[in-house]
Amino acid sequence: MLQSIGYFVRRVGRNLRQTPVICSAAIGTVAVALMIMAFFIIVVVNVQQVARQWSREIQVVAYFDKVPGEDKVDRWRDNLEGMKEVERVDFVSREEAFRRFKKRLGDDGDLLDGVGSDFLPASLEVVLHEASRNKTGVETVVRRLQQIPGLEDVSYEPDWLERFDAFVNLLKLAGFVFGGFLLFAALFIVSNTIKLTLYARREEIEIMSLVGGTPLFIKMPFLLEGALQGIVGGVFALIGVWAIFALVLQEGLYGVLMVTGADSILFLSAWQQGGILVCGLLLGLTGSLLSLRKFVRI
């Protein structure tokens, strides 16, 4: 077993030394394909960040007709916080509501002089978990709130929610379609580049088969080579995308997304960088495997 692994590693090393130009072309192709994917992921991640910030605005407010007793508020709060959609429930007293309103009016706060501090209704503000900040989540919470007696009104802006849901869904769909297309195109290009390396060695493949090489034995060095090229391509893609991000993209994206309320521009997370390397590995492996099917026939 160890002897076979040693043999395959030696063969991969020798193949890479013997056809450096074609191997570099394969690595370059993987790197470019993964860089395009990485840029796309950066854009999606940052747009999602903006969407997440917008979603913080999504909350449900229930206004009380009369101020309820403290024990009742605690009971309702416990009841609501037991829901999987709910992150936090805040009780806003009449005085607190007045204080907030006055603060919001700012310099015009004196308009409220002479008005009693109890003219605004008390309310429960329900903050939802990030995953439930959508129409379904909000409606579930609203249904539960409507069971509480003494509520005057529940505010949750259904139109805005629908538009937000539609935007998030569009973003996801675009991600899947464009990402899938990019992956497919990358696989096609990588597989064809690897086919070139196999074409250069078709004689060797034929001879290996004639002297009794099993398909796995013949394919293994090429698969390892493809995987190695994929990983090296992935590393180059990450270096390239980091350089372009630091030099150009960060500022450019900030300019575009600043107006939508983005705080900062995110680079790929450690998981996403690992994902790019795994993608490179899989691209190299699958590309080799697809091409080998045609070349290795016993």
Added chain:
Amino acid sequence: MSLIATGRNLMIQLYNVCMSYQKDATALTDFTLKVPKGDFLYLTGPSGAGKSTLLKLLYGAEKPTRGQILMNGMNITRMRSWRVPFLRRKLGIVFQDFKLIHSRTLFENVAFPLEVQGRKRFEVSNKVYQALKHVGLQGKLHRFPLQLSGGEQQRAAIARALVTDPLILLADEPTGNLDDDVACDIMELFKGANARGTTVLLATHDREMIRRYPRRVVSLDKGRLVDDHSP
């Protein structure tokens, strides 16, 4: 044939083998042949007679349309494709165009069949050296095929075919590209392998070679066996 052929001492048996690539292009028709262990025979006939097709059937590159083929008692006609490499490990194959890998040294080329079989490195080195010494190329271990003459390349190809001590040696026009003197050297190598017990099937249309090295001759024409005689 010098000995009476029974099932046990037969190395190759073909029974009513038919092979056609397309509906109306028949390469072999109703072909029956028995080759005893340790035999040396020529397959001869004009171009397109079916010699190469017969060799391809024997090393499992093609499957017959009809009939049965037994190699060393094993029926290879319906052999699963994963078993074909193991059949080939018992064969040595030599081609007219040598089929050496140009980017590999002679040593690496001859080592290939042993590496495929997972032999240990010191065993590979030892056997490759012996095989190349046997064909007179021990001084050119690290040369590349294109740095050698045609005769030397064919000798290297024979070393590769014999390095695993095969039961059967199949050769398709092995002297076709070589001049007479070199062809005689090659024939001596085949004779030597045969003397050590390897069954040899040599496809050729070189009448002069057959006259100079008389052995059993099987003649084909348009895919049919037309003559089978021993000297």
